[in-house]
Amino acid sequence: MKKTVLYDDGNIQWVVFGRDSSKPDSIIDTNEYLVQCQDETILIDPGGVEIFPNVLTAVSEHVELNTIKAFLCSHQDPDIMSSLPLWMALTPDAKIYLSWLWEGFVSHFGNEFSSNFVQIPDEGLQLTLGQSSFQLVPAHHLHSAGNFHLFDPCSGILFTGDVGAALLPVDHGMFVEDFEAHTQFMEKFHLRWMPSNSAKDIWLNRVRKLGVKMICPQHGAIFKGENVEKFFDWFDDLELGKLKRAS
Amino acid sequence: MCSRKDNVNLLYTRCTELREQVLRIDVAVEKIKDISINASILASQTGSQMRVFSELASQIEKTSRKMKSELSDLLGNIGESTKFALSAVVVTKRVDKLCLAISGVDRKANRVIIGEAIRKNQEVIQAAVSRVSRIARSFDRILRRFEDLLNRLFLALTSIRVEADLFSDHSGEQNISPLADSLEELLALITKEYESFRGFTWVFKSTAQSATARGA
Numbered sequence: 001m002k003k004t005v006l007y008d009d010g011n012i013q014w015v016v017f018g019r020d021s022s023k024p025d026s027i028i029d030t031n032e033y034l035v036q037c038q039d040e041t042i043l044i045d046p047g048g049v050e051i052f053p054n055v056l057t058a059v060s061e062h063v064e065l066n067t068i069k070a071f072l073c074s075h076q077d078p079d080i081m082s083s084l085p086l087w088m089a090l091t092p093d094a095k096i097y098l099s100w101l102w103e104g105f106v107s108h109f110g111n112e113f114s115s116n117f118v119q120i121p122d123e124g125l126q127l128t129l130g131q132s133s134f135q136l137v138p139a140h141h142l143h144s145a146g147n148f149h150l151f152d153p154c155s156g157i158l159f160t161g162d163v164g165a166a167l168l169p170v171d172h173g174m175f176v177e178d179f180e181a182h183t184q185f186m187e188k189f190h191l192r193w194m195p196s197n198s199a200k201d202i203w204l205n206r207v208r209k210l211g212v213k214m215i216c217p218q219h220g221a222i223f224k225g226e227n228v229e230k231f232f233d234w235f236d237d238l239e240l241g242k243l244k245r246a247s
Numbered sequence: 248m249c250s251r252k253d254n255v256n257l258l259y260t261r262c263t264e265l266r267e268q269v270l271r272i273d274v275a276v277e278k279i280k281d282i283s284i285n286a287s288i289l290a291s292q293t294g295s296q297m298r299v300f301s302e303l304a305s306q307i308e309k310t311s312r313k314m315k316s317e318l319s320d321l322l323g324n325i326g327e328s329t330k331f332a333l334s335a336v337v338v339t340k341r342v343d344k345l346c347l348a349i350s351g352v353d354r355k356a357n358r359v360i361i362g363e364a365i366r367k368n369q370e371v372i373q374a375a376v377s378r379v380s381r382i383a384r385s386f387d388r389i390l391r392r393f394e395d396l397l398n399r400l401f402l403a404l405t406s407i408r409v410e411a412d413l414f415s416d417h418s419g420e421q422n423i424s425p426l427a428d429s430l431e432e433l434l435a436l437i438t439k440e441y442e443s444f445r446g447f448t449w450v451f452k453s454t455a456q457s458a459t460a461r462g463a
Binding site for chain 1: 341344345347348351352353354356357360361364367368
């Protein structure tokens with residue numbers, strides 16, 4: 001698995017793991033993000049059960065497992081968090097942040113760790129890790145009915161789950177280089193998965209005010225610099241919630 | 248360490264096969280119970296002339312009732328065992344993933360944490376496999392009941408043939424021949440089920456032992 005350090009100021013470090021060349025083609029590629037603050041770590045969207053050995057190996061090279069204090073599950077999909085029972089076997093005291101909406105559903109993966117859940121209310125939450133504070137930003141219906149992104153005010157990194165996701169070849173770089181060329185990998189995904197223009201407008205209105213410097217989706221490539229605004233504009237122009245009739 | 252997967256999967260398969268076997272035996276025993284009731288009625292119509300057969304038919308009915316009850320208990324236990332076997336299959340998959348990961352982990356502290364998680368999960372598998380293996384304890388009792396039933400069926404068949412011959416002028420005699428044929432068919436069926444079940448118990452015990460030994 002490819003590891004890229006996205007940000008490191010000596011206090012907070014962001015690392016992304018992705019582009020798993022050893023996974024079967026039938027499994028969609030995912031990005032797993034690790035944020036370390038002093039001696040505490042959060043794993044964001046820890047991934048599916050099939051790629052767990054690779055993610056665990058990659059994470060283990062970077063941090064001591066006993067520093068993992070929390071997991072964020074942006075939503076309930078299997079590629080996001082079906083590995084949770086395995087992670088909880090290693091970190092039984094870690095908290096699991098997820099939308100209140102999904103707790104009863106996610107418990108089907110393993111009820112033994114239901115006491116570790118921290119239900120995120122619809123309006124979001126401040127999450128503290130080490131000495132640092134992060135915002136859990138509501139992103140409901142993008143695409144899941146109970147969906148959260150994470151914003152780090154220190155680094156300006158916004159983790160966006162499936163928003164900004166692209167289906168790319170495994171040898172593609174971790175960052176978007178040519179935005180216009182990149183849209184071909186995102187457009188169909190967003191048109192199919194994102195159901196609501198009004199949800200998109202609410203989200204854009206919220207995140208444009210945050211001072212985002214980097215957009216980190218769960219699939220595909222990361223947006224930084226001018227590509228952040230370009231993405232917001234592109235997404236703003238995208239007409240969601242319309243199904244084309246099959247001809 | 249992770250090679251027990253096949254054995255645990257096989258144990259789950261054996262549980263489902265065992266259920267199929269027992270359901271088949273249950274159907275055969277139900278037929279025996281029905282025919283023994285008919286035989287008792289028929290024997291009573293012949294007065295005191297077919298005493299031996301009448302007595303045997305009554306014993307067969309009692310034995311088949313007891314066996315039905317034991318099979319019902321066994322089916323309940325098989326249901327429980329299947330759940331335990333399935334949980335062992337699920338946890339074995341977890342252990343496999345952890346084993347895959349530990350081979351690539353260099354940090355000693357992380358290897359210790361993963362190793363401990365593997366050990367705990369293996370204990371869960373071990374407990375589940377032991378629980379499944381316990382079901383084999385009831386096999387001998389079922390086999391003995393089977394043998395008892397087979398003996399009585401054989402004796403009843405012999406008796407009906409002899410007594411029917413002795414009292415061939417009796418008015419009920421015309422009904423005895425089809426009954427004897429039915430008993431003969433059932434004896435063949437139940438003998439086949441007995442042999443199949445006896446062979447399967449060995450296979451089941453062997454699978455359970457392998458699954459237990461692998462996890463030790």
